[in-house]
């Protein structure tokens with residue numbers, strides 16, 4: 137799934153805070169946004185393994201939610217939303233495509249690494265690949281909820297994320313070729329530092 141889709145759903149997780157603790161909502165939205173995006177910071181170092189914890193992040197989220205419910209403060213609520221967004225991201229990636237340069241070919245059997253199971257979970261391909269039309273639809277659904285319920289700032293961020301997503305979806309298949317071309321220009325000593333999927337292996 138696109139990073140922007142994850143960010144949009146991270147923001148959605150903060151919507152209840154707007155209703156219950158509006159004074160904590162800005163920090164909660166920031167936490168949902170960062171938590172939704174953060175796992176993909178491993179894009180170039182063990183992508184969908186180093187920062188993706190589908191099982192452990194979910195386990196840690198449960199007590200954080202309990203803490204936020206029984207000891208609500210800006211920081212406990214933000215922690216719960218941020219962890220929930222990060223675990224939702226890792227779990228959602230299982231329902232996306234595989235870890236390959238052109239995931240629409242459906243050849244990879246790696247979606248997300250589960251540190252708990254000590255193995256790669258295979259892609260379910262409900263969202264066939266990141267940047268697929270259904271990926272945009274999923275992000276769009278989150279944006280509808282954010283625009284309907286959120287404040288002006290949240291609406292602005294949601295619409296900006298949908299705009300970025302739309303451009304990405306339109307260019308998605310061409311980007312794979314561009315990435316491959318750019319990697320082809322790199323001098324040989326740098327190639328070991330390029331993730332395998334960009335080296336056509």
Ligand SMILES: [Zn+2]
Nearest residue numbers: 175176184229
């Ligand atoms: Zn991810």
